[in-house]
Amino acid sequence: MSATPEADPSEKAAPLLSTVAIIASCAAFVVIGALQALYGPAIPALRDEFGISPAVAGLSLSAHFVGALLGVLIYHVLRGRLSNRTLLGGSYVLMAAGAAVFAFSPSWILALAGTLVIGLGFGGIDYGLNQLFAVGFGRRSTAMLNLLNGHFGVGAIAGPALVGWLGAESYPEIFVGIGVVCLLILLTLGGVAAREPEPAGGEAGRAGGARVLPVIAAFVGVYVLHVAIETGVGGWEPTHLEAVGYGAATAATATSAYWAAMTIGRFVIVPLSLRWSAPSILTVCCAGMAGFLLLATVPALAPYAYFGVGLMIAPIFPTCLPWLNRAVPSVAAAGAYVIAASMIGGVAFPPLLGGVIDTMDVRAAPLVLFALAAVCAVLSVWLRKNAPDPEADPEADPEADLDSAPDPEAAPETGSRSAARPDTVPTRGAQG
DSSP: HHHHHHHHHHHHSSBBBOOOHHHHHHHHHHHHHHHHHHHHHHHHHHHHHHHHHHHHHTHHHHHHHHHHHHHHHHHHHHHHTTTTTHHHHHHHHHHHHOOOOOOOOOHHHHHHHHHHHHHHHHHHHHHHHHHHHHSSSSGGGGHHHHHHHHHHHHHHHHHHHHHHHHHHGHHHHHHHHHHHHHHHGGGGGGBBBBBBOOOOOOOOOOOOOHHHHHHHHHHHHHHHHHHHHHHHHHHHHHHHHHTTTOHHHHHHHHHHHHHHHHHHHHHOOOOHHHTOOOHHHHHHHHHHHHHHHHHHTTTTTHHHHHHHHHHHHHTTTHHHHHHHHHSSSSOHHHHHHHHHHHHHHHHHHHHHHHHHHHOOOGGHHHHHHHHHHHHHHHHHHHHHHHHHHTOOOOTTHHHHHHHHHTTHHHHHHHHHHHHHHHTTTOOTTTOO
16 A cells, blocks of 8 residues: 555656656647558549559558558567657658658559558557556556547548548648658657656566467457457458348448447546546446447347447456466567567458358358457456556456455565556557
8 A cells, every 4th residue: 555655756856758748749749649640541542543453552451551560569679778859850851851751742552651650650650658657657548548549530530521621632641740740749759758767677567477379369369359350340340240131231330330439438437447447447438338239239229239249348448458468478579479460460350350240141241259358258257367467556456455365465565566567567568
């Protein structure tokens, strides 16, 4: 109990982000959310301008994700050598430069190069800001990460809406405008701490020794599977709804509502995460995903069930990152692993799921996704037992209190850790 008071003064004395930097970070997530969602609506204009097929135009998104994956890995490798300000600043400049190249490119190859550069900056911003939010807010890190990632959804909704308003042919101006916003955000980097607190040396964390790798593998499994479900529902919901009797317009509206639920869910969970532990939230969300996917097999309930799936998926990504970092603080790359895994899952699983569903009736799509959600739920229960969250509120999660109570030396050790390292105080998960 005495550990908590010791941690708080430390956090207040050396905040990692000023208020202006927090606001700018949320704006940055609106930007990257919009950018990722802009490629699809821009495809008609890209086809007209460069004379390419829809499949070739779709390579723009693939190049973006390849760049994003590289951006995460490069940022992680350079974290120990360069300051947060330098890495984030470089990422914003890359996004702005890539957007300008993509907007004004005279050839398709150069445009693809622009999307790759955008992706590099995107990955750095995604990883870097998530990391800072995880290590900058103590027990509120889960709430702040959901708030941050909720703004990604705002951008993902606003981007296509902007294209619909201005027209697909206006995509160059939209990309240039986004680049300008990235450059303006550079002015706020003075409010970002140059370095994060160093983890206490030689600490293996709660999940120490031989258990570290299984814990990381379980988190990676959760991330890969929940992203597979996220993209699977987004891709197959319209087809499934039409197959069970809904019109195309209704199916499209229901799919839009599903994506909106992904944003709503993250904002809704912000106050709840201050009362409930990360293990509890993950368990409920995974079970909820599975339950709603079963309901989606009932035609009359399917559109509403998919909305529920979106609400349940929403908190998983930002909620697990701080927990992961606290569970295995000795593995600095754990967060990079799960973010990279989520990106790979988003690219690799749609065709795999498509192949499975193509061999079956499309009406079986919810059942295929339910099987993935069931595995996710099993992993969440295993993690709750084998990787307890050191920051869990004993009142919200009695298991956390039982786990720590028997060791009388644990409290002093945790107190000193909270003041000195990002993992225990506001750790955003090893991922960053």
